[in-house]
Amino acid sequence: MRRVYLDHSATTPVDSEVATLMMTYYTEKYGNPSSVHSFGREAKQALEEARNQVAELIRATPQEIIFTSGGTEADNLAILGTVETLRKKGKHIITSAVEHHAVLETCEYLAKNGFELTVIPVDEEGLLSVEDIRKAIRPDTILMSVMHANNEVGSIQPIAEIGKLAKEHGITFHVDAVQSLGKLPIDVNEMNVDLLTVSGHKIYGPKGVGALYVRKGIRVVPLVHGGGQEKRRRSGTENTPGIIGFGKACQLAGQRMAEDARHETKLRDKLINGILQRIEYVKVNGPSGEKRLPNNVNVSIRFVEGESLLLSLDMLGIAASSGSACTSGSLDPSHVLLAMGLVHEIAHGSLRFSLGRQNTEEEIDYVLDQLPKIVERLRMMSPLYDQVLRIKQAQ
Amino acid sequence: MYSEKVMDHFTNPRNVGEIENPDGVGEVGNAKCGDIMRIYLDVEGDIIKDVKFKTFGCGAAVATSSMVTEMVKGKTLDEAMVISNAAVAEALGGLPPAKMHCSNLAADALHAAIVNYREKQEKKE
Numbered sequence: 001m002r003r004v005y006l007d008h009s010a011t012t013p014v015d016s017e018v019a020t021l022m023m024t025y026y027t028e029k030y031g032n033p034s035s036v037h038s039f040g041r042e043a044k045q046a047l048e049e050a051r052n053q054v055a056e057l058i059r060a061t062p063q064e065i066i067f068t069s070g071g072t073e074a075d076n077l078a079i080l081g082t083v084e085t086l087r088k089k090g091k092h093i094i095t096s097a098v099e100h101h102a103v104l105e106t107c108e109y110l111a112k113n114g115f116e117l118t119v120i121p122v123d124e125e126g127l128l129s130v131e132d133i134r135k136a137i138r139p140d141t142i143l144m145s146v147m148h149a150n151n152e153v154g155s156i157q158p159i160a161e162i163g164k165l166a167k168e169h170g171i172t173f174h175v176d177a178v179q180s181l182g183k184l185p186i187d188v189n190e191m192n193v194d195l196l197t198v199s200g201h202k203i204y205g206p207k208g209v210g211a212l213y214v215r216k217g218i219r220v221v222p223l224v225h226g227g228g229q230e231k232r233r234r235s236g237t238e239n240t241p242g243i244i245g246f247g248k249a250c251q252l253a254g255q256r257m258a259e260d261a262r263h264e265t266k267l268r269d270k271l272i273n274g275i276l277q278r279i280e281y282v283k284v285n286g287p288s289g290e291k292r293l294p295n296n297v298n299v300s301i302r303f304v305e306g307e308s309l310l311l312s313l314d315m316l317g318i319a320a321s322s323g324s325a326c327t328s329g330s331l332d333p334s335h336v337l338l339a340m341g342l343v344h345e346i347a348h349g350s351l352r353f354s355l356g357r358q359n360t361e362e363e364i365d366y367v368l369d370q371l372p373k374i375v376e377r378l379r380m381m382s383p384l385y386d387q388v389l390r391i392k393q394a395q
Numbered sequence: 396m397y398s399e400k401v402m403d404h405f406t407n408p409r410n411v412g413e414i415e416n417p418d419g420v421g422e423v424g425n426a427k428c429g430d431i432m433r434i435y436l437d438v439e440g441d442i443i444k445d446v447k448f449k450t451f452g453c454g455a456a457v458a459t460s461s462m463v464t465e466m467v468k469g470k471t472l473d474e475a476m477v478i479s480n481a482a483v484a485e486a487l488g489g490l491p492p493a494k495m496h497c498s499n500l501a502a503d504a505l506h507a508a509i510v511n512y513r514e515k516q517e518k519k520e
Binding site for chain 1: 397402405406408411413422426427428429430431432433449450451452453454456457497
């Protein structure tokens, strides 16, 4: 059966050049980087090369990179690892309503354990107002955590402006850049970012590896204790094949960023416009143009439910995702869509397509050909569509 | 995550649609929670002559609606009243645990339709 993968914000395939390189570090250069012998030294050397590659993509120095098991661990380390020291200065934390759960849940955990949390709302496009953040700052604010780009609706936050604000007030600033890495230019100095989370498997690298950038001078208390790897900030034998693959993926992402963005923006706009032209009662979720990730399409299709859409698409080989309750694993639909002011019923009918390097115009045509038929079938089944049908019949 | 039977009922749902001037209509769920099921009945004597449904919801919601209509066609009202949500799920070869409470309401919709029919009958008498 034909298969079309449009779920790159969930994960990406590993680039074949990356996979080939990684294989060497499983089967030939398998030494432990902490070992003194030649096996250890060659692994250590490759590990440090990967650290350079990650640092380069975000304009940091290699000494400022800590490798982790992924984005979630890096988010946890950034938040839990800094408040430990910062709590002497205050107990107030600021974050946004549309953060990834790895940040939101971590902040909420702290709020239950002696810290105070302010969650900044977003506008109907999923964007934060710098002014709202400024107003939320208190003398005892110690940490702000704001994502660069949103995983569900692709909204790009004004990180440089928020960073400036954080610097003015002496607040430590963490940014989750898992979705923007390799898609948008990142410069931790220009953006005044103190801590930055990145992950391998969203940029054609392997799963199970990520990193936290920690600005020189910022103190991070380890969450994982043991043999003292990563300058005592993250113990455990390094996942060398994963880290080396991640480094290579960062290098490739840097080289391909402009070309990928051009390609994906073209497909994105073709898909959004095509859906709007072919299906009635559709709302595009998230901002348009420059403020939207090049690869994100998110629409709410009225009168139908997201999981039904996903199952129907899947039967035709098309992989997408949804913010409906059924796919979020809870009774509520996506917290991001609700924060943008969508009513439950419209949030349940949301559909996200996230594009990638390998997608083609022809694949978008296939989706545009199939989706209207799926929607029509589900709408004819939906009691919510009755009213519309009656109006149509009366005309 | 769904059984073959669930996917079959989702892909080829039985008895989708409306009955004009139905003898009974039942609706459960709401758009907020993401599932609405509506069942229409055509009753002759004490027998369910025809039954149709319309559902807004996930795969499990559509499949359970379809299955319950298949289970009760030709049955007496009393027989239909004792069919439970659990029995519908079982007839589908089971549902994922997360779906057992939120999307497994088709029998409730059926029962609401029967209650609606009986209330209308009482008013006539």
